Amino acid sequence: MTDSAACFDIDLxxxxxxxxAAGDWRARFLKQIDARLRDFSDDTLGRELIIDMSKVDRxxxxxxMVLQRTLLACGDRTEKSKIIGASEAHAALLEQVVDxxxxxxxxxxxxxxxxxxLDRLGRGVAEAYEAALELMSFVGETLATVWRVFTRPSHFRxxxxxxxxxxxxxxxxxxxxxxxxxxxxxxxxxxAKILRLFNADIFTVELVGISVLxxxxxxxxxxxxxxxxxxxxxxxxxxxxxxEEIDAMRVLGLDPMEVLVLPRVFALVLMLPVIAFIADILxxxxxxxxxAFAMDISLALFMxxxxxxxxxxxxxxxxxxxxxxxxxxxxxxxxxxxxxxGSAESLGQRTTLSVVQALFLVIVIDAFxxxxxxxIDF
Amino acid sequence: MSTGNDxxxxxxxxxxxxxxxxxxxxxxxxxxxxxxxxxxGVVGGSGSGKSVLMRAIIGLKRPSAGTVxxxxxxxxxxxxxxxxxxxxxxxxxxxGGALFSSLTVAQNIMAPIREHLGIEGDLAKDMAALKISMxxxxxxxxxxxxxxxxxxxxxxxxxxxxxxxxxELVFLDEPTAGLDPIGAAKFDELIVNLKESxxxxxxxxxxxxxxxxxxCDRVAVLAEKHVIACGSxxxxxxxxxxxxxxxxxxxxxxxALAAKAV
Numbered sequence: 001m002t003d004s005a006a007c008f009d010i011d012l013x014x015x016x017x018x019x020x021a022a023g024d025w026r027a028r029f030l031k032q033i034d035a036r037l038r039d040f041s042d043d044t045l046g047r048e049l050i051i052d053m054s055k056v057d058r059x060x061x062x063x064x065m066v067l068q069r070t071l072l073a074c075g076d077r078t079e080k081s082k083i084i085g086a087s088e089a090h091a092a093l094l095e096q097v098v099d100x101x102x103x104x105x106x107x108x109x110x111x112x113x114x115x116x117x118l119d120r121l122g123r124g125v126a127e128a129y130e131a132a133l134e135l136m137s138f139v140g141e142t143l144a145t146v147w148r149v150f151t152r153p154s155h156f157r158x159x160x161x162x163x164x165x166x167x168x169x170x171x172x173x174x175x176x177x178x179x180x181x182x183x184x185x186x187x188x189x190x191x192a193k194i195l196r197l198f199n200a201d202i203f204t205v206e207l208v209g210i211s212v213l214x215x216x217x218x219x220x221x222x223x224x225x226x227x228x229x230x231x232x233x234x235x236x237x238x239x240x241x242x243x244e245e246i247d248a249m250r251v252l253g254l255d256p257m258e259v260l261v262l263p264r265v266f267a268l269v270l271m272l273p274v275i276a277f278i279a280d281i282l283x284x285x286x287x288x289x290x291x292a293f294a295m296d297i298s299l300a301l302f303m304x305x306x307x308x309x310x311x312x313x314x315x316x317x318x319x320x321x322x323x324x325x326x327x328x329x330x331x332x333x334x335x336x337x338x339x340x341x342g343s344a345e346s347l348g349q350r351t352t353l354s355v356v357q358a359l360f361l362v363i364v365i366d367a368f369x370x371x372x373x374x375x376i377d378f
Numbered sequence: 379m380s381t382g383n384d385x386x387x388x389x390x391x392x393x394x395x396x397x398x399x400x401x402x403x404x405x406x407x408x409x410x411x412x413x414x415x416x417x418x419g420v421v422g423g424s425g426s427g428k429s430v431l432m433r434a435i436i437g438l439k440r441p442s443a444g445t446v447x448x449x450x451x452x453x454x455x456x457x458x459x460x461x462x463x464x465x466x467x468x469x470x471x472x473x474g475g476a477l478f479s480s481l482t483v484a485q486n487i488m489a490p491i492r493e494h495l496g497i498e499g500d501l502a503k504d505m506a507a508l509k510i511s512m513x514x515x516x517x518x519x520x521x522x523x524x525x526x527x528x529x530x531x532x533x534x535x536x537x538x539x540x541x542x543x544x545x546e547l548v549f550l551d552e553p554t555a556g557l558d559p560i561g562a563a564k565f566d567e568l569i570v571n572l573k574e575s576x577x578x579x580x581x582x583x584x585x586x587x588x589x590x591x592x593x594c595d596r597v598a599v600l601a602e603k604h605v606i607a608c609g610s611x612x613x614x615x616x617x618x619x620x621x622x623x624x625x626x627x628x629x630x631x632x633x634a635l636a637a638k639a640v
Contacts, residue, residue, distance in 0.1 A: 027495050027505065027544065034501040060544040061576065065508045066501075089577075096575040100511030105521030106484040106503055343525060345479060 005029040006063070010040065016048045016080075019070070022055035025063030037066060041073035049074040054085030064093040069101055138335045142265060145257040160263035168229035168264070169271025173278055175228070176221050180279035183216050184208055184286030192295050201295055205302055208287030209310040217280035218318045219366055222325035225272060226358040230333035233264050234354040237337025238347040246338070256338070265330040272326035273319055280318065317378055321369050325362050332358045386413040389547055389579045390435060395444035397427070397434050404430045406603040408444070412547075417573055417580040419590045422600030423621065428583040429473075431600065432549055435581070436470055437461070448547070466494050468547040469540030473555065475532035477524040483535045484510065484520035490542045509538040514568060530561040534568075541572070550582040554589050566592040587626075587634035599625075 004022070006029040011018040019040070023029065051071055056063075067083060074081055086094060110116060149155045191207040237260055240246055246256050284306075291297040297305075336354035340347050372378075390412035397404045404427040412418045422428050433439040435446050437453045445452050448464055456464065477486050487506040491497050497505070510520050513534040524532055533553060540548055553569065554562035566589050573580055584590065590597055590611060598608040599622055607617040615626045625631055 027491070027497065030501060031495070031497050038500070061508060061512070061541075062501075062505050062544065065504060069504065092575060097508060097512075100508050102507065102511060102517050103503065104484055104507035104510045104517040104519070106488075106506070107482055108521045343479075345525075 004057075006033050008033065008037070008040075013050075016050055017044055017074075018050045018052060020055065021051060021053045021067065022057075024058045025053075025056050025067070026058055026060045027062035030062055030066055034066065037070055041070055044070075044074040047074055049081045051083040052085045053083060053090065056086075056090065059090045059093055061093060061097055064090070064097045065101065068094060068098050072101060134339075135332070135335055138338070139331055141257055142261060142331055142334075145255070145262055146265075149258060149262060155258055157259060157263045160259070161266050164264050164267035165271050168225070168232070168268055169275060172225060172228055173275060176224050176275050176279050177282045179220060179224060180212070180217060180283040181286040183220060184212050184283035184288075185290045187211055187216070187283075188287040188290035189294065192290070196295075201297060202301075202305060204287070204291055204295065204297065205305040206309055208284065208291070209306055210314050212283035212287065213280055213310070213314040213318045215318065215366070217283050218276040218322050218325065219362070221272065221276045221279045222322070222329065222362045223359060225268070225275070225326070226329045226333075226362060227355055229268065230329040230358045231351050231355050233330065233333030234337040234340075234351045235347065237261075237334055238340030238350055241338065241340045242342065242344070242347060261331075261334040261338075264334055265327060268326040268330040269323045272329075273322040276319060276322040280315070313378055317369075317373055321366065324365055324369075328361045328365065329358045332361065388412065389414050389449060390581065391445075391447040391450075392431075392435065393445045393447075395431075395434060395441050395446065397430055397439055397441050403603060405434070405441075408604040410598055410605050410608065412579060412581055413596075414579055415573070415577055416595040417569065417582060417593050419594035419597045420581070420583045420600060421585065421590065421597060421625070426600045427603070428600055429551055432551055432581065432583050436468065436549055437465075462494075466543055467545055468549065469543065469545035470549045471533065471536045471540045471551060471553060473551045475524065475536030477532060477535055477539065479524050482521050482523055483515070483527070483538070486524070486535065487539045487542050490539065494543055505542070506538075509541055510535075512541070512572070513538045514564070530557050530565070533557065533565065537568075541576075544576065545578070547579045547581065550580060550584075552583055552585060554584065554586045559588075562586060562588065563592065569593050587631055588637065591634050591638040 004024060006021070006023045006025045008019050008021045011020065049071060051067060053059075053067065071081060071083060083094060111119070188204055188208050191204040192201060195201055195203050195207070237246075240260075246260075249256050249259060288299055288302045291302050292299050333354050336350040336357070340350045388411045390410070392408060392410040395408040395410075396406050408431070410431075420428050420431065430439055434441050435448065435453075440454060446454065449467060451460060451464060453461065453464060477483070478489065481489065484503070484506045487509050488498075488502045491502050491505055506520065507517065510517065515531060515534050515538065519527065519531060519535070524535070527535060537548075537550075537553070540550075550569070554565050557565060569580060569582075570593050572578055580593075582589070582594065584594075594611065596609060597611050597614045598605050599614060599617070599619075600606070601619070601621045606619050607614045607622060614622065626635075
């Protein structure tokens with residue numbers, strides 16, 4: 001048995017085309033001859049064709065397919081065209097593939113690109129509108145559930161709420177605290193460098209105090225919690241949805257809103273202000289330490305200046321936002337979890353979406369608060 | 379222990395295999411042979427390590443002792459090139475089909491053709507079409523994404539991908555699980571047909587008594603961490619082991635036998 005690659009010769013015997021195939025006609029050797037075979041097929045149209053494969057050493061389904069395809073391409077229906085000289089095993093293979101030569105679709109049909117773009121745009125807008133409606137309906141449902149549980153306090157899930165307070169709140173304090181500490185330090189550094197130019201080093205205290213208390217403390221806490229806990233809510237509820245646990249709950253007469261959503265929302269609304277408060281303190285500590293070690297503002301000076309110039313308004317202006325952020329993060333996390341359908345892929349998409357939407361809305365709400373505070377001069 | 383007819387060539391030879399997960403021993407001192415051109419059905423209770431055995435043979439779960447030889451070569455001792463050439467000679471159908479979800483069915487089948495043979499374009503498409511048709515999928519299914527297919531179609535598509543390179547050896551992990559009885563019977567028929575026409579050797583993990591009757595030449599029973607019986611269905615059924623008796627003489631076993639008799 002020779003180990004030569006697939007090849008073929010073409011003879012003309014008394015007006016009949018004869019193709020003599022030889023060598024190893026397995027898939028790996030077909031690449032070299034496929035183009036030539038196709039060219040040959042174009043020439044055979046309407047003519048008689050005999051394929052002699054007595055010199056073919058080895059054959060697999062791909063080789064058999066190519067040979068049958070070539071035979072078929074001549075379009076001769078007189079049955080004079082045929083394959084001769086095939087060994088028993090090869091004949092069986094040829095027989096096996098002959099019914100399976102129809103081409104298949106490889107990709108879904110795409111309409112032209114411009115239409116497809118318009119189509120996607122339209123769908124996107126319609127979906128965004130529907131998603132907004134659904135989100136609002138979910139917020140409404142959550143509030144209705146809050147009211148229902150408020151009138152019947154025995155329905156409130158304390159254990160679950162405390163669990164989520166620990167999971168989503170307490171456990172995130174180290175990372176939030178560290179981040180806030182660093183942000184406070186960075187702000188102090190930046191301020192120090194610029195303010196020194198004007199000989200106004202001491203205003204670093206105001207810079208750190210106001211920016212951390214009003215914005216950074218609470219906003220960065222919300223952002224971190226959205227990434228950490230909002231996404232976890234989506235993943236938890238979403239995987240329960242995939243495993244049909246939510247359906248099972250409904251059938252057993254348990255309200256998923258009451259059992260799953262409310263404890264999470266409550267836990268986050270209670271805990272976010274606490275974490276934001278800790279973030280505020282650590283941010284200030286970070287700023288004060290930088291002021292003390294990198295500049296000539298001693299801790300005592302920092303404290304006295306701080307007490308003198310920073311009014312409690314700034315503190316409250318920041319902290320008031322925390323429960324609103326928490327509500328948005330928790331509700332969106334749960335909402336996206338409930339929207340998960342079927343596959344693990346959808347779970348991934350929804351988790352991403354949950355974080356993106358929560359961050360977006362947190363910042364929008366923050367902007368509204370900023371305008372509101374400006375108007376009421378708070 | 380009977381290891382089948384010794385005159386024929388063994389495609390798979392497993393000798394004193396031991397696999398374990400963190401101290402939990404799944405197999406101990408397990409021997410098994412698979413002969414050329416046979417369909418071997420591996421049965422056993424849940425958790426008896428059927429799928430783990432398959433994973434040990436196809437190189438996904440390194441045994442802690444013993445040898446696994448496929449095509450006369452120890453996979454775990456082979457170097458990169460040797461492994462690649464072994465992998466080219468077998469095809470695996472995982473339980474859920476394990477199709478790549480970002481590719482269409484046709485692209486899934488073309489993936490090994492492109493990677494291993496470097497064939498692209500029309501020839502690859504023709505080969506994919508051939509395999510799609512051979513496993514009994516309609517031509518339109520080629521353009522579908524796995525998520526759009528039913529469980530039975532997904533298994534067929536998975537089988538088409540396993541057959542993409544014309545393997546000599548095919549591993550099937552519970553091919554009929556989750557299919558309705560009609561679909562399962564058709565799948566059995568398909569496997570037998572393909573084995574006949576392509577000269578395949580098939581290693582099949584299954585629960586399905588009807589599949590054992592309809593498709594398997596030999597049956598290996600896995601229990602107590604090793605193969606407790608191996609041979610033709612009739613031989614195995616006579617073996618004196620409580621699990622085997624319960625399995626074959628239980629109501630489902632009798633029903634499958636009766637169905638075979640008709």
